[in-house]
Amino acid sequence: MDITHLETLIENDQLEEVVALLTQKPQLASQTTSHQISPVLLACYYKKLEIAKAIAEFVPELSLFDACAVGKFDDVTLLIFKNPATINSFSIDGFTPLGLACYFAHEDIARFLVLKGAEVNVASKNGYNVFPIHSAVAANNFNITKMLLDAGAYPNVCQKSGVAPLHSAAQLGNIELIILLLEHGAEVTLRMEGGKLPADLAADKGFNEIAEILMPED
Structure with a gap:
């Protein structure tokens, strides 16, 4: 459910909410999305570069x-x-x-x-x-x-x-x-x-x- 919530926030361009969620649950940044790609790549495909950069900060190694x-x-x-x-x-x-x-x-x-x-x-x-x-x-x-x-x-x-x-x-x-x-x-x-x-x-x-x-x- 959490990763689905993160995907929704990415899709809706909710940067502050993405950061808040990942601050609580940083492991989500490294999970695979329902699209079988990373949250960083998903944000890039949605053309949400600021969100992609924010998520990248929570990934131990890109x-x-x-x-x-x-x-x-x-x-x-x-x-x-x-x-x-x-x-x-x-x-x-x-x-x-x-x-x-x-x-x-x-x-x-x-x-x-x-x-x-x-x-x-x-x-x-x-x-x-x-x-x-x-x-x-x-x-x-x-x-x-x-x-x-x-x-x-x-x-x-x-x-x-x-x-x-x-x-x-x-x-x-x-x-x-x-x-x-x-x-x-x-x-x-x-x-x-x-x-x-x-x-x-x-x-x-x-x-x-x-x-x-x-x-x-x-």
């Missing part, structure tokens, strides 16, 4: 995945130093440390992991086939996307439903990201399941100028 998600650079460097082999491991929900750092837009951690040998072209192991570059583009983060591409990330990999990085960038309407991807060989002719091109997604969102730029030549 996992590498939680540290990457919440943005604890010092913890990440120490954990990799202690156990270098974990750098390309997978979390319980199927993501690599690099994938999590990219998704939650922690540029310093992503750069460190790549520097230390994190594989930039490894997909998630959870049926979604998400690569770090998908996560970086989904986070609308130019710097991380550029760093991944410079490190050899493939620009045309597709996650579930055939979504390539250019599809996501087009849907976001981020022209800088789009130009970056095109400069690194992203193909405007890739179609998602259902047949939509990046140009179609841009048009659907009202980014008509971007849609014109992305329209394949006849």
Whole structure:
């Protein structure tokens, strides 16, 4: 019941109540939630970063995945130093440390992991086939996307439903990201399941100028 209560507080963005509960029962911070992930990671997925950081303070030792998600650079460097082999491991929900750092837009951690040998072209192991570059583009983060591409990330990999990085960038309407991807060989002719091109997604969102730029030549 306690862990369910903590999950509800996280979901409802009740920071003070989370801290009060964990002050009484700090062991809850290290329990597995009903989603089969940690409370820290759950808060990160709910985009409640302040709550995630608060919960992290009650965890005796963060996992590498939680540290990457919440943005604890010092913890990440120490954990990799202690156990270098974990750098390309997978979390319980199927993501690599690099994938999590990219998704939650922690540029310093992503750069460190790549520097230390994190594989930039490894997909998630959870049926979604998400690569770090998908996560970086989904986070609308130019710097991380550029760093991944410079490190050899493939620009045309597709996650579930055939979504390539250019599809996501087009849907976001981020022209800088789009130009970056095109400069690194992203193909405007890739179609998602259902047949939509990046140009179609841009048009659907009202980014008509971007849609014109992305329209394949006849």
